[in-house]
Structures are given as C-alpha cells and as structure tokens.
Amino acid sequence: MKKEICVLIIASGLFGLSCSDDLNPTGDFKEKYILNLVMRGDTTLQYATLSSNYSVGGFDPYENTTDPAVSGADIRVWQGDSVYVFEETTVPRSADSRYSGDKIAYKNNSFALERYGRPIEVEVVLPHGKKLKGYSKTPEPIEFDLQNALSVPSEKDFFYFKWNTYEGQVYFEPRFIFNYVVSDGMNKESKTKIVPSRYHEVDGNIEPYFPKPSNNPLFSLSKAALDSAMIDISRGNSQKQNYTIYNAYMEVLVYDKSLTSYYVSTNQALDGFSVKVDATDYTNIEGGLGVFASYRKQSLKVKLLRNYIESFGYKAGVPD
C-alpha cells in the first residue's frame, strides 16, 4: 500500500515543473480623442482639455511619456443663442506627471450658466478636421427644506440640512462653511472654515469626515464637529477676542446628469471585492471619449447663534 502511495507521489512529481502560456491581451489600436469640459456654475472661467489615446509595446501605460494633449483645435460651446469660443492656453501640471512642460488646455472667461435645465452643446473641430460633439442639460434647481436648521446650534447633537430636487438621482457635493475675520489690531484677514460633517475613528486616530458627492439630498452636521471646527480656528492663539465669526452657509454643488454619470463611473466602485474585467466607462462625447457636463452652486445662509459663538470667547459678527 505504501508502495502504491509512493508511485502516486512520484507520478505527480513528473508534473513538478510550473508552466503557463503567454497571453497577449491587446487587439488592433484605434485612434480616439478625449474631451473633458465641465461648465462651472460658480465662475465664468471655464477650462477644457483635449487629448488622444495611445498604445505602448507592453502592458504598462506609464511607459508612454509622449504628451497626448492635442493642440490647435477649435472648441465652441452653445448656450441658447450664444456661442462661446475657447482659446488655447496652458495650465501647470502636477509635479509627479510623467509628461514634461505645462499642459495644453483651452479656456473661456465669459461663460455663465443661465437658467436651470437648459441644453448646452459643445463642438470640437480637431486640427485634421475630425469633429467631436457633446450635449448636456444644466442642473435643475434644488430647494432647501427650511423647516430644518436655519440657525445652529440647538440642543440637538446633529443638525440636518435637506433639500428637494426636481431631477431625481443626480449627485450633490455639499459642504458647511462659516466665515470669520481674524484681527490683530493692525490687519484684518477674512477666512473660511470648512466644517467636517463629523469626526470618526480610523486606525485609532480621530479623523474629520467630509461627505463625498452622492445622490443623498441631505447633509448631517454633528454639533461636536462644529464645536471642534470652532476651536480649531484659533488653536494656539489665546487671543480669542481677535476672532469675529460671521454667518455660516450650507453650500451644495448640484451636478447635472452627465457629470453625475461620469463622476460615479470614475469615483465609485461596486465594492472592494467584486472583480469586473470590463470596467465601466462613461462618455457623452459623440465620436470620442470624455465628458461634457455642468454643475451649479446653491447656498443657504445659516445663522450661528450669538451665545454659541461667544461661548468660545469669539466676537459674534451676527445680529441677535
């Protein structure tokens, strides 16, 4: 019996060498162009980037060090009867970029989002004549639910800011800020503090949590987080009376549907364990890749209570 077991083990040893087949996962290269243009609703300065795809000999795309940015294109955006022409410029690159020099971009400094829910359109004519087109619709407005916290803090541990939207399932990027001025008698400096939604423990450390863009029309603010933010602004400075706290604002960036889809496809994952071989790629650019989209900013003024501000030793810049 032992002899027979030995035979089996020896037989298996015959296969002892590891083996595998080579795999070439690449097919024929096809030229494509990528346009990224997000029309910002909080400024008139708009930037677009335009690039081409590339191939490398192996599997590592970082082997490509030739800047794929495209120069000499004509980019125009239509909003209603108005047309906005973009001019070529450059913007600085991040320090760790594998490409050298500034990045070619296109800008326009006169575009402002008009009314809600209006169609916008982009057309790009590439240097060799190929056209890219994109369509989107500016975001619908949101309405803050005024039954909730218009003045904080109250006796509650959490304050909730809700809003209603006419367009379901778009993404919102909310944040809560307050403005304050630091004065040392000679100079005055206006500052803005972004208040985290709450603090939580990560690997034994207490970290602030700022909500990521999501389709949740709600922002919850913990009183503890607001307290911490109030303390934070004067940390290391005993002259609390030099600080004047003004109003706070609940700000929400409302993404349009195209920007929502693009954002989700690039920033959200099914989860950390599902493995998907054909990763989702969203584009609304006809004839190419990338995104043409817009967002709008809406704000709600929130009053910080005088006695609350003064409890930190600060001056209240808000009326009673």
Add this chain to the structure above:
Amino acid sequence: MNRFILRLPFLAVLIITLFFTQNNLRSQQFGKLRGFVSDSLSGEVLAFGNAYIEALKIGAYTDENGAFLINKIPAGKNYSVIISYVGYESKTVNALISSNKITVIKVALNPVGFAMQQIEKIGKKIIGKNATDIGLERIDVRKLEILPKGVEADVFRSLQFLPGVRSTGDVSARYYVRGGASNQNLVLLNGITVYNPFHALGLFSIIDPDMINSVEFYKGGFTSEYGGRLSSVLSIVSKDGNKNNFGLKASSSFLSAKALVEGPVPNGSFMITARKNYSNYVLKKFLNDKEAPVEFYDVSYKLNYANPDMLKNGKFVFFGFLSSDMLDEKDPLREEFKWQNNLIGFRWIQFYDTPLFTEVGISTSGFLGEVKPNLSNALERYNKISDLTMHTDATYIFDSKDELAVGANFKLINSELYLENQKGAVSDVSTSSGNFSLYAKYKFLRSENFGIDVGSRINLTGMNKQGGSFFPEPRISFTYRVIPEIALKGAWGIYQQELATISDENEVISLFEPWVITPDYLKPSRAIHYTGGLEFNFWGNTKFTIEGYYKVLQNLPIVNDKKVFSSDPDLVAGSGESYGWEFLYNINYNRISFTSSYSLSWAFTEVDDWVYYPKYDSRNSVNLSLEYNLGGGWTASAVWIYSSGLPFTQLIGFYDKTYFGSFYDEWYLSLDERPFSILGDKNVGRLPDYHRLDLGVSYKFALFAANFSVDASIINVYDRNNIFYFERDTGERVNMLPFLPTATIKMEL
C-alpha cells in the same frame, strides 16, 4: 391551439379512466410489491437502489424516499427479491405476492467496508433498460468523499467534472450548463428553491455534503415536474437522521469546522448540521492573496415523523436551513456585506394501499443580500426575495408499469431591489406576484425496450404581465433500446423562467446576483431544448454515452449597460443559442474506477444585434478522474481537468482619464489623470487553455469508540499558472489557485 389546450384536462381524465379500468381488469391474477430500502445502521433511506426479482427478470429503482413498486407480479407465489445498493451487502428477501394486493417489505441493507464499494447493482441492466433519463446524472454521494476534496468537499464543484457543465475558474462554485447562464440553474434543497447557494463570495456552495442523502442533476431536457428555470435542475435531498442510534460527526478543514448530530425520536428521527468557518488562510489563496474577513455559517435541521398508528405508510418531514455570510472589516471607511438564505419546509409523504403515492408540501425560501457602503466609495445594493410555495404531487403506477404523475404548484414571490449602477442610475424596484402551475406527465414503460415520458407544465397565471396566462411547457423524453447493449435516447421541451437576476456578466467575482421578477417591459425568458444521444453498455462494468444538444434561449434578461438614467430599464432582452456534443466513459474494474469525459460546445449571446461568446463559452473540455482503492482503509484519487480558453475582451489602447475630485477646488489646476484601458469588441479574444491536476488520498481508521477519516489533497499539483483575468489598467496577470495542499479530518461517534 387554445381550444386544444382547454381540452387537455378532459383528455387526461379520459386516459386515466381508461387505464384505471385496464388496471382493474388485469389485476385479478396479479399482485404488487412495494418496498422501502434503508441503511441497517442508521435507518437512512437508500435512494436510487435496485430491487430485482430474478425469477421474473423484473425490478424497479428506489425513489428519493427509498421506496420502490413492482407491478404485475403473478400472484400466489413466493418470490426472492434481491435488493442491492452500491457500498452495501445485497440482500435477498422472500415476498409472498397476493392477488390484487400490495405486499409491503422493508429491507435494511448492511453497509460494507470501503474495499467492497464497487459492487455493481444487481439487475441494473434490466431495470434501467427503458429509463427515460437522458441528461440526468445521479451524483453518488460516496464519490464526493473519494474525489480530491480541495478545500471542502462540495457538490457544486463536483458537478463541474460532468461534461456540459462549465465553470469560469477555481475561484467560483458557480456553474454553467450547456451554454446557459448560472441564473438559469434551479437549485432545490428538499424541494425548496435556494436563490443564492453560495458561501464566501461565491467560492463554495452552502450545501454541506455531510447532510446530503441523494443528488439528482438534470443538464437539460428535464421533465414537467420541474419548472421555473431554463437550463438545469439540481435536486438535493438531505438525510433523515439516524433512526436507530444517536450519532455525532465532527470534522475540520483548513477553512471550516462542522458537526452533525442525529438520532431517533419516537416514531422518527432528527438531524442537525452546523458549519462555521474559522480561518481565512485558504480564502486568501482564492482571492489573489487579498484579505477577505468573511465569516459564514450554515445550519440545517430535519425532523421526520412516521407513526403507523396515526397514519399508515405516511411520513411527515419538517426541514429548515439557514445560511449567513458577513464581511465586515470593522472600518467605517469600508463597506459591509451581508448574505442570508432562510428555508423552512413541511412535507407530508403518503403511500397508499393502491399503487399511489402523494406528496403535499408548503415551504418558504428567502434570500437577503446587502452591501452597506458606510463611508466608502462602494455603491449601495440591497436585494431581498422571499417566496411561499405550496405544492401537491401524485404518482400512480399502473400494472403495465406505466406511470401517471400530476401536480400543482402555487408560488407567491416578493422581491425588493435597490442598487445604484456605475453610472449613477438607481434601480428601486419592489414587486410581488404569483404563479399557479399544473403539470401532468405520462410515462409509457410497458415496453421493455422503449420508454417515453410525455407531459406538460401549464402556467395558469404568470408573474410577468407579458407572459400571460395559460402558457404550456410541453416536454418529451424517451429511450429506445435498439439492442441490449445500445440505447437511443432523446428529449425535447419548452421551458419558461419568470425570475431574472441583475448580474453583470463582466464580473469575474460577483458578490451576489440580485433576483427580481422579470419586469413587465420584458417577456419572460424561454428556452427550447433538443437533446439526443446513445448509451452503450457492452460490458457490465462500463458505460459509454454520447449526447448532443441544441438549445435556443429567447427573451434573455441581460443587464442594460447603457443605463444612465434611473428611468432607463435595468434589463434588455437578448437571445442565446448553444449546441455541442458530450462524451462520457466510465469503467469500474476491481478496485479502480475511471471516468473520462469530453465535450465540444459552442455558446452565443445576442444583444442589440451584436453576437458574442458569453464568458463561460469554452470549445473543448476534458475531465479525467481515477479512484483507486488501495485497501486497508486507504484510497487515492486523481482528477485532471482541461478546458480551452475562455473569451475575454482585448485592449486596444489607453487614454489618460480625468478623475475629478472636489469641484470646490480648481480642478483644472491639479488634474488627476490616470491611464484607462480602451477595450475592443466584446469577448473576441481567448485566454490560454486551463488545465489542472488534483491528487487526493484518504485514510479511514478506528480509534477507541470513534471512526476517523483523514483526507489530504493537493490542488494544482504541477502548479499550472491558469489565468483568471488580467487587470485592464496595468496588464497584470491574475492567476487562479496555485499549488495548494489541504487536509480534512473527520471523526464519527
């Protein structure tokens, strides 16, 4: 057509009346023999054993209740009946057959040592001559114990050794049958539907092999008692529990520990099994060394009660099953996962003084799957499905050996689904619906060399509006033994499925497949199976079969990858087609059992006028398995699996994709650009071929009052680098299981 269908019940009644009349006329000089076959030690019923009257050269198989019925036995004589079952001593019992009566015998077989397990069932050639069993595989539970176990013995992984059954790799217990998707496979545990039969991210099935009494698996052409799925049926019946003595089994592998407690209760028996994982060492091997703190357990219980004073030849069965998986990294920045199955069922099985057998049952089955994102980037997903099923079945066996089976099934289903796809579109669907279906089938078995099973399932109400009511699913299966050594077999049938899963075929590891009732904007999916084959039995201990199949799939619900708005449909209609040939050769000689199979197959899916190979399409596959009884309690086994490469989508270039952070920042001044792959046409490329050799050795011994079994296996003996997938953004190759030794120890009291 409809008028014909409306007349069907009347025709059925007429046929039944005729045959009952015939039965009564003929039964004057004949008697019947009914038997119940069980294990002498445990009292466990022995399904699919043989009962054979040599003097008359007639016999019958035992059913899943261990019962058989032999009709048309000349009365007034004493007959020797040989009862045989693989792994048990055959027993001959005498039965005096009385005219116009059913003589009942109860036979308990003694299990034999492992060395004798290859005893052939006596009378097998005669009893099974005209069995209409094309596409049907009965998995020998003892074989599950012999084959290399890998990490855990798993009936789902054993299915993958059968020709026509495919997997997409070592990392998943999901299986694909004859070109059908995994959600087209019906999994029944004691007759109750299991919606998500997987543990640990789909790596293992939730069915603990220790609880299994019998397994039947239809690869296609299944007959009309089964409904609701397009491709296959896996029916698992659990053990009743030891009727004679209390017993305890405990075992441990590198992954889990489990225990089984069983014993008698007044007029019955009970069985409770429990399994819990305790180590993730092996899971890491499956997941490319990624930590996955999965915790899972499953519990099953079964209580049988058969009091002859209360109900002669009747049995009540109460069964429950619960499985739960959790994946929680205890980190608010990481998502949490939860999966649960919960099954409860009650059945009344009744044998009558006539050749009639009935079963009435009520059961519920529920599945819950949930991904809670917490503060992570994960997308929220929630799926809950629950059904309530009531069924009744009746089978009557005529003197002519023909059988009539009728049944009714009423199912109420509620499904809830919430998910957000990777383009931000949300699906929030909650639906309830019901299905009432009837079936009737007639098995002509009166001819020794020819058997045919003709029947139909009729859906009187549909869960889906477009399915309408009164949809018939006619089915035929036949066997014609041309000469004693060769049988020609065939099957044809129409199948309907009104439940769909929103599962993305591009996910090579999929955490769960959310079930929904097929939305009303789609028609229910339907399939037509055509199957034909030959079975050769030239020598007593060999079997060679050839089967060919052609399957057409219509209205397949396929995930809409163009869904951008929440109002867009989740699913779009596709179609499919598959065909192929399967060859199986099995020989049992002395202490050796060798099985080889080869399949040549094609599968296609069509969506939006685009035809592609589904991810499980493999042209050629070969399975070789060898079991060798070394004696002295030792057994050895080897399994070699080969399949030609699976399809994948090729890279055709890269581009620098912009990842927007916060738009409160000046995004254009700090562009986050990362390479992103551009893909070519779907599934045009082929991965390299897959092959793997597994070896196993098992040793059984007794120590003090306990029996022990030690199993050691080596997975992927020659450390073949079988590719699982490649990372599309880096080209990194991710392989399946490497050389991996594992072991299991089992103790039985």
